[in-house]
Amino acid sequence: MSSVLNSSAAGTEPAAEGAIVFTNATKQFRVGKNLVTAVDNVSLRIEKGEIFGIIGYSGAGKSTIVRLINGLEPATSGSILVNGQEVVGLSEGQLAKIRPNIGMIFQQFNLLTSRTVERNVEFPLELAGWPKAKRKARVAELLEFVGLSDRAKNYPEQLSGGQKQRVGIARALANDPAILLADESTSALDPETTAEVLRVLKRVNERLGITIVVITHEMDVVRTIADRIAVMEKGRVVETGSTFEIFSNPQTTTTRSFVSTVEHSEPNAEELAHLRRRFDGRLVTVTIRDGSRVGTILSDAGADGVRFEVVYGGISALQERSYGSLTVALTGNDAAIDRLIANLASETDVKELSA
Numbered sequence: 001m002s003s004v005l006n007s008s009a010a011g012t013e014p015a016a017e018g019a020i021v022f023t024n025a026t027k028q029f030r031v032g033k034n035l036v037t038a039v040d041n042v043s044l045r046i047e048k049g050e051i052f053g054i055i056g057y058s059g060a061g062k063s064t065i066v067r068l069i070n071g072l073e074p075a076t077s078g079s080i081l082v083n084g085q086e087v088v089g090l091s092e093g094q095l096a097k098i099r100p101n102i103g104m105i106f107q108q109f110n111l112l113t114s115r116t117v118e119r120n121v122e123f124p125l126e127l128a129g130w131p132k133a134k135r136k137a138r139v140a141e142l143l144e145f146v147g148l149s150d151r152a153k154n155y156p157e158q159l160s161g162g163q164k165q166r167v168g169i170a171r172a173l174a175n176d177p178a179i180l181l182a183d184e185s186t187s188a189l190d191p192e193t194t195a196e197v198l199r200v201l202k203r204v205n206e207r208l209g210i211t212i213v214v215i216t217h218e219m220d221v222v223r224t225i226a227d228r229i230a231v232m233e234k235g236r237v238v239e240t241g242s243t244f245e246i247f248s249n250p251q252t253t254t255t256r257s258f259v260s261t262v263e264h265s266e267p268n269a270e271e272l273a274h275l276r277r278r279f280d281g282r283l284v285t286v287t288i289r290d291g292s293r294v295g296t297i298l299s300d301a302g303a304d305g306v307r308f309e310v311v312y313g314g315i316s317a318l319q320e321r322s323y324g325s326l327t328v329a330l331t332g333n334d335a336a337i338d339r340l341i342a343n344l345a346s347e348t349d350v351k352e353l354s355a
C-alpha cells in the first residue's frame, strides 16, 4: 500500500502532459425541443500539481465541466485528456477504470449518514476490493492526514461542517487519486470553517502532489488557494491567468465584477461624496503593481508644487507580489496636477474621479 504521506507526487515531475486538457470541448443538453449549450467550445489546460480555480456565476457551466472531466456526462464534441488519456468517447467500463484516479468532494459532503467516519472513508476501498486489514490501516492513515483520528467512531451528524468536509477529503483520497475535483466544496461553510478546509486542500496539494480543481462562485476561495484561475461565463472560458494576474489586472467585465466582490479598488458613490466633503483637491485613483514607481512620482511632484494625500485604498500581497490601488487627493496648480497625472499614467493605470 502506498502511504498517503509518501505518495509519489505526480505534480513535482516535469509536466509534459497536462493533468486535464480540454480542446474545443462542447456539451449540449436537449431540453424539450431546445439545445442548451452548458459548455461552449472550451479549451483549457490544467497542469499537473497545480491548484486550478474555476469561477463563474450560477449556470456558467462549472459543474458540467466537472462532470465532463470524470465522464459522468459525455462531451458532445471536442477532446478532453485526463492524465494524457482521452475520455471523450469512452465506454462506461473504460470510464470506471479511470474514475478511481479522480477524487471528488461536494458542497453537501455526500457522506453516508448510517456509517461512522471510518466506515465512510473505508467505503471506496471496499468497492475497490481491498482486504480488511489493509483497509483499516489505510483509513487510519487518511484520518490522521485530515486530523480526524479521534473522530473515527463518530457518525457524520456528530461532526461540524468543516469536519464533515475533511471526512469527504479523506474518502476522496482513499484510492490515491492524481486529481481531486472540489465542486463548491466550501460553499456551505462559514468563513472560518472554509479557511480550515482550504488549509487541508493546500496540504493535499503540497504534500501529495495532487492536482486540485476548485469550482466556486467565491472569489475569496480562489484567492486563498488557487495558483491559476479560469473565469467562466455562459459556458465559455472568458479569461485565464495566474491568480495574481486575474486579481491585479482583470481583463473582462465578468472578471472585474468578480474581483470587485473582494477588492474595493475605488470609492463607491457614497464614499466619494464623503471624501469630497473631507478633502480638497482633485481625486485620482492610481493602480499599484509590483515595481511601479508611484510613490516616487508622487513625492517628486512636490517640487512642482503639487501636494498629495492618500485618502482611500490599499495594497494586497498575493503570490508573493503586491497590487492594489490608492486614491489620492491632489492640491496645487491645475497644470502641474495634469503633468503629475501624465507622469503616473506613463507608469500605471490612473483614473481621475469626476466631480
Ligand SMILES: Nc1ncnc2c1ncn2[C@@H]1O[C@H](COP(=O)(O)OP(=O)(O)OP(=O)(O)O)[C@@H](O)[C@H]1O
Residues within 6 Å of the ligand: 029, 030, 031, 036, 037, 038, 056, 057, 058, 059, 060, 061, 062, 063, 064, 065
Ligand atoms: N442535465 C442537464 N440538462 C439540461 N440542462 C442542463 C443540465 N445540466 C446543466 N444544464 C444547464 O447547463 C447550464 C450550465 O449548468 P451548470 O450546472 O454546469 O452551471 P454551474 O456554473 O455549475 O452553475 P451552478 O453553480 O448553479 O450549478 C445551465 O444553463 C444549466 O441549466
